[in-house]
Amino acid sequence: MIKVIFVSADGSRRSVEIDEGLTAREAALFNNVPGIDGDCGGVCACATCHVHVDHAWINQVGLPEEGGMEDDLIQFAEGATETSRLACQIPMIPALDGLVLHLPKLQH
Amino acid sequence: MATVAAQETVQYKSVDSIPLGEINVANPHLFQNDTVGEYFARLRREDPVHYCAESRFGPYWSVTKFNDIMAVDTNHKVFSSEAKLGGIAVQDMHSVEGALELEMFIAMDQPKHDQQRKAVSPVVAPSNLLLLEPTIRERAGAILDSLPVGEEIDWVKLVSVELTTMTLATIFDFPWDERAKLTRWSDVTTASPETGIVESFEQRRAELIECAMYFKGLWDERINKPGGNDLISMMAQSPATRDMPFLEFLGNLLLLIVGGNDTTRNSISGGVLALNQNPGEYQKLRENPALVASMVPEIIRWQTPLTHMRRTALADAEIGGKAIKKGDKVVMWYLSGNRDESVIERADEFIIDRKNPRHHLSFGFGIHRCMGNRLAELQLRIIWEEILKRYRLVEVVGEPERLLSNLVRGITRLPVKLHAL
Ligand code: HEM
Numbered sequence: 441m442i443k444v445i446f447v448s449a450d451g452s453r454r455s456v457e458i459d460e461g462l463t464a465r466e467a468a469l470f471n472n473v474p475g476i477d478g479d480c481g482g483v484c485a486c487a488t489c490h491v492h493v494d495h496a497w498i499n500q501v502g503l504p505e506e507g508g509m510e511d512d513l514i515q516f517a518e519g520a521t522e523t524s525r526l527a528c529q530i531p532m533i534p535a536l537d538g539l540v541l542h543l544p545k546l547q548h
Numbered sequence: 549m550a551t552v553a554a555q556e557t558v559q560y561k562s563v564d565s566i567p568l569g570e571i572n573v574a575n576p577h578l579f580q581n582d583t584v585g586e587y588f589a590r591l592r593r594e595d596p597v598h599y600c601a602e603s604r605f606g607p608y609w610s611v612t613k614f615n616d617i618m619a620v621d622t623n624h625k626v627f628s629s630e631a632k633l634g635g636i637a638v639q640d641m642h643s644v645e646g647a648l649e650l651e652m653f654i655a656m657d658q659p660k661h662d663q664q665r666k667a668v669s670p671v672v673a674p675s676n677l678l679l680l681e682p683t684i685r686e687r688a689g690a691i692l693d694s695l696p697v698g699e700e701i702d703w704v705k706l707v708s709v710e711l712t713t714m715t716l717a718t719i720f721d722f723p724w725d726e727r728a729k730l731t732r733w734s735d736v737t738t739a740s741p742e743t744g745i746v747e748s749f750e751q752r753r754a755e756l757i758e759c760a761m762y763f764k765g766l767w768d769e770r771i772n773k774p775g776g777n778d779l780i781s782m783m784a785q786s787p788a789t790r791d792m793p794f795l796e797f798l799g800n801l802l803l804l805i806v807g808g809n810d811t812t813r814n815s816i817s818g819g820v821l822a823l824n825q826n827p828g829e830y831q832k833l834r835e836n837p838a839l840v841a842s843m844v845p846e847i848i849r850w851q852t853p854l855t856h857m858r859r860t861a862l863a864d865a866e867i868g869g870k871a872i873k874k875g876d877k878v879v880m881w882y883l884s885g886n887r888d889e890s891v892i893e894r895a896d897e898f899i900i901d902r903k904n905p906r907h908h909l910s911f912g913f914g915i916h917r918c919m920g921n922r923l924a925e926l927q928l929r930i931i932w933e934e935i936l937k938r939y940r941l942v943e944v945v946g947e948p949e950r951l952l953s954n955l956v957r958g959i960t961r962l963p964v965k966l967h968a969l
């Protein structure tokens with residue numbers, strides 16, 4: 441199991457666990473963490489799983505490929521920043537144990 | 549023309565007796581008499597990516613299954629929305645001499661699409677919508693309170709159209725007494741003379757110029773008046789949009805009006821019809837009004853207000869094992885994908901408490917995914933919450949009438965009777 445900490449827009453923190461190989465989107469949805477919609481089913485097509493990766497973690501997580509689908513979608517997300525990612529595109533691997541993700545107030 | 553119409557109304561004994569090659573699901577009559585579902589069911593079973601070699605819209609591919617549609621919608625580098633290549637509907641967009649050409653980013657490719665969408669998107673982002681909610685709710689309540697109880701009325705005319713116009717007027721902070729202009733301009737924007745809405749392209753042009761002047765007036769008024777969470781103030785004051793060339797501003801404005809007009813109107817009507825056809829679901833809703841939250845996306849799936857979006861292939865490609873050639877017209881039938889049993893459980897049933905109700909195709913997916921999706925959901929949520937506070941039953945008391953269109957899935961008349969709580 442890999443640990444993920446979600447920080448909601450009001451500052452409250454939830455620590456959850458998820459099986460290796462699933463994504464940060466499932467980490468939220470399977471543990472009923474509010475703030476991620478994930479309408480397209482996790483196939484990088486809707487951007488309703490937008491998260492801000494904590495600055496301390498952005499190097500391990502990495503940035504989306506420039507000009508790829510994730511990059512194309514993130515530009516339209518409300519309040520997108522340089523550490524924005526789509527949670528369905530972050531596979532949970534052991535190196536990300538303890539990952540901190542900040543949730544936007546609402547998903548567009 | 550007469551022979552085409554005659555061909556299109558030919559009656560077969562059953563859908564299964566038609567040779568596959570002769571199936572033309574873009575025939576608008578199939579939508580008006582609401583039989584197109586049987587055709588889509590057969591295509592999903594027998595030929596999910598189907599080629600229609602001959603139709604009045606020219607040859608086109610029909611993509612009918614959920615995952616194939618998703619694959620086309622998310623491959624914007626190969627499947628183009630560009631107006632000059634024909635645009636976004638099975639019926640080609642034509643440039644017409646004398647018509648005012650409005651450019652809208654729904655029919656543009658990257659990079660221009662991205663720049664424009666980014667600039668306009670914040671005005672319909674959820675945090676801005678929260679500010680508008682109380683006004684929309686109050687006005688929706690007033691419209692519902694004005695309806696007669698126990699008499700037969702046309703729900704489309706008195707409620708769906710009124711509520712949609714009211715919301716548009718609210719989000720633009722449009723002069724209240726003149727709000728009918730918005731509905732008119734929306735109709736005129738998409739009209740050509742054969743629709744009967746305008747008599748000529750000159751008339752269309754003249755009305756759109758009047759529209760442009762009107763909005764220019766509002767823009768000038770608001771550009772130096774700080775504050776205001778209406779769309780015009782936001783666009784006039786945001787650095788991303790305040791220097792937009794005026795015709796571009798007008799194109800974007802009209803896209804917001806057109807995008808949210810018929811679609812929302814028909815979702816309001818479609819919801820009433822669906823609940824009447826499924827009285828068990830209506831009962832569930834009365835017992836637990838909190839189900840409005842999951843019912844709203846289910847109504848939008850069920851209605852599928854835009855039956856399809858079309859793309860043009862910029863290169864050879866493969867979908868569902870079929871070879872698509874560069875230049876081919878590819879139609880994503882959202883209405884069919886939304887009934888695809890292999891992805892949506894009990895897809896042919898209207899169920900207001902689904903587990904993943906937003907997993908539907910009605911808003912499209914990818915970079916063109918509906919920008920107004922949260923606004924559409926907000927309107928429907930408010931309307932249903934307010935209906936449930938006032939009426940025990942909105943009873944459909946006659947046959948609905950449907951629009952003759954292969955793009956807008958519309959209900960033009962819906963006789964109902966209201967029953968008090
Ligand atoms: C239930 C109501 C609605 C439905 C079913 C709907 C459906 C759609 C669909 C199918 C698309 C194209 C998606 C694609 O090509 O992948 C779209 C795009 C769009 N819609 Fe909506 N829409 C609705 C309400 C609204 C509202 C209320 C607005 C107004 C703010 C709006 C504004 C837009 C805009 C601006 C686009 C273009 C997005 C782009 O090209 O990037 N829509 N909509």
Ligand code: FES
Pocket residue numbers: 465477478479480481482483484485486487488489526527528529
């Ligand atoms: S769930 Fe749709 S993009 Fe991540």
